[in-house]
Amino acid sequence: MAKTLEFAYETPQEVKVGDDETTFTLVCKNEGLPVDLTTAKLITVKIGSRDGYLREQPISIDSLSKLPTGQFKFNFDKDTLDNFPTGSYFLEVWVADDQGTSIYPSGNPLNFIVTANIENSSGATITTIAYDDFVKELNKAASTIVKGDKGDKGDKGDKGDKGDKGDTGATGIQGPKGDKGDKGDTGTTGPQGPQGATGPTGPKADKGDKGDTGTVDNAGLISAPAFHSLQTQVNNSAVGTNLITNSNFSSGLDHWKVNPGANSDCKAVVTTDSDGDTCIHITGTGDACGLYFGPVSFNQNQVTTASVLAKGIGTIWWIGLQSRPFSNFGTISTESYSKIGSIMQADSSSDTFCVYFNPVNNVVDIYIKFAKLELGSHATDWCPNSAEILTQSDYAKIKAAIVALGGSLS
Structure with missing residues (x-):
C-alpha cells in the first residue's frame, strides 16, 4: 500500500490570510500504520498550488517528542500567508533519514484552503454590497434597455361652432336741426356683447400604434457586481443541506x-x-x-x-x-x-x-x-435531504385528503 498523509481528527483544514497561530496536526502513515518520525534527520513541508511548487518550511525534530507516533504540528510563517491569495493549496512532507528520502503522500498531495480575513494585508476593507446598492445596480442595468419607437400622433379633432354675435350699441342723440354745418364726428362704438358659449369638443382621434418592445442587455445585467453578490448569498444559503438522497440507507441501496x-x-x-x-x-x-x-x-x-x-x-x-x-x-x-x-x-x-x-x-x-x-x-x-422531509404543509394536505375520504388523522 502507498504512503499516506492525513489531517489528524478535528484538526483545522483551512487558515485565514495573515493567521500565523492556526496549527495543522498531520499524520504520516505507511501501509496504514503511523511512521516513527523521531528517527528522521530532516522533515520538510513543501507547499504548492495548481500552478506548481511555491515554498517550503522545515519541522523541528525536537517538537515530536510529546506527540503520538506519526504526528507532527505545522503552522505557517506570517509572511507566507500574506503572500498567498485565497484558494486551494497542496502539502507534501519530505522525510530524510539514514535510508534516504520518503515523500508523503504517494498519491495526490494533501489539500488545504486559505480564506480571506476581514481586511487584506494593506488594510483595505473587503468590499461588500448592501440592499440599496443592489437596487441601484439593477436600476443602472435596467437603464440599458432599448426604448421602443414612439407611436404616430392621432388626427386633430374638429373645430367647435362659432359663438353668437354680440348686440349692437345704442345710437347717439340727434342734434337740433339748424344750418347745415360741418359733418359731425362719428359717435363712439357701443360696448361689446358677451362672448358666445364654446362649441362642443370634436371626437377623439384614434390611438397611434404601440412602439416595438425594448430588449434587455442580459450580459450587462448578470455581470453587475450586485448580481454576483446575490448569487453568492443564494449559494451559501444551502450550507448544511444534505445533497444526496437515501443517505441513511433506509431504502437499502436505492440510488x-x-x-x-x-x-x-x-x-x-x-x-x-x-x-x-x-x-x-x-x-x-x-x-x-x-x-x-x-x-x-x-x-x-x-x-x-x-x-x-x-x-x-x-x-x-x-x-x-x-x-x-x-x-x-x-x-x-x-x-x-x-x-x-x-x-x-x-x-x-x-x-x-x-x-x-x-x-x-x-x-x-x-x-x-x-x-x-x-x-x-x-x-x-x-x-436527510430536504426532499425527504415531510413539512407541515405536506402533513396538512395528507390530512385533508384522508378526511375527504371519510377518515380521520389526529
Missing part, C-alpha cells in the same frame, strides 16, 4: 451502486447494527472497494465536504466527488463508529459521490451509515 474494487470482489450488504440503525457492510480484498451515488445536482464550482460514519478494517481511499483534489479527515476504528470524510472543490463535470476504501493486510471489512455531502468546508451533523 447507490457497488464499486467492484481492484480485485473485482467487493460486496455490499444492507444490515442493522447494534444501535438499531440501517448500515452497509462492505467487504473485499482490493483498493477502491465501496459504493457510489449519482448524479448529484447542485450549483457546481463550490467547496464541498463529504462525510460518513464508519468502523472496521480498512483505510480511506476516496470520500466525496469523483476525480477532484481532496483532503481527508478522520481515522477508522475497529471498535466504534467515527466520522471520516474529505473536503474538495467541486466543478461542473463532477456529479458522482463516492465512498471507497483500501484494504489493511488485504482485508476490507467496514460498516458505514449516515452519508452526507454538503456545501462549505465544515462537516455538520447528518440530516
Whole structure:
C-alpha cells in the first residue's frame, strides 16, 4: 500500500490570510500504520498550488517528542500567508533519514484552503454590497434597455361652432336741426356683447400604434457586481443541506451502486447494527472497494465536504466527488463508529459521490451509515435531504385528503 498523509481528527483544514497561530496536526502513515518520525534527520513541508511548487518550511525534530507516533504540528510563517491569495493549496512532507528520502503522500498531495480575513494585508476593507446598492445596480442595468419607437400622433379633432354675435350699441342723440354745418364726428362704438358659449369638443382621434418592445442587455445585467453578490448569498444559503438522497440507507441501496474494487470482489450488504440503525457492510480484498451515488445536482464550482460514519478494517481511499483534489479527515476504528470524510472543490463535470476504501493486510471489512455531502468546508451533523422531509404543509394536505375520504388523522 502507498504512503499516506492525513489531517489528524478535528484538526483545522483551512487558515485565514495573515493567521500565523492556526496549527495543522498531520499524520504520516505507511501501509496504514503511523511512521516513527523521531528517527528522521530532516522533515520538510513543501507547499504548492495548481500552478506548481511555491515554498517550503522545515519541522523541528525536537517538537515530536510529546506527540503520538506519526504526528507532527505545522503552522505557517506570517509572511507566507500574506503572500498567498485565497484558494486551494497542496502539502507534501519530505522525510530524510539514514535510508534516504520518503515523500508523503504517494498519491495526490494533501489539500488545504486559505480564506480571506476581514481586511487584506494593506488594510483595505473587503468590499461588500448592501440592499440599496443592489437596487441601484439593477436600476443602472435596467437603464440599458432599448426604448421602443414612439407611436404616430392621432388626427386633430374638429373645430367647435362659432359663438353668437354680440348686440349692437345704442345710437347717439340727434342734434337740433339748424344750418347745415360741418359733418359731425362719428359717435363712439357701443360696448361689446358677451362672448358666445364654446362649441362642443370634436371626437377623439384614434390611438397611434404601440412602439416595438425594448430588449434587455442580459450580459450587462448578470455581470453587475450586485448580481454576483446575490448569487453568492443564494449559494451559501444551502450550507448544511444534505445533497444526496437515501443517505441513511433506509431504502437499502436505492440510488447507490457497488464499486467492484481492484480485485473485482467487493460486496455490499444492507444490515442493522447494534444501535438499531440501517448500515452497509462492505467487504473485499482490493483498493477502491465501496459504493457510489449519482448524479448529484447542485450549483457546481463550490467547496464541498463529504462525510460518513464508519468502523472496521480498512483505510480511506476516496470520500466525496469523483476525480477532484481532496483532503481527508478522520481515522477508522475497529471498535466504534467515527466520522471520516474529505473536503474538495467541486466543478461542473463532477456529479458522482463516492465512498471507497483500501484494504489493511488485504482485508476490507467496514460498516458505514449516515452519508452526507454538503456545501462549505465544515462537516455538520447528518440530516436527510430536504426532499425527504415531510413539512407541515405536506402533513396538512395528507390530512385533508384522508378526511375527504371519510377518515380521520389526529
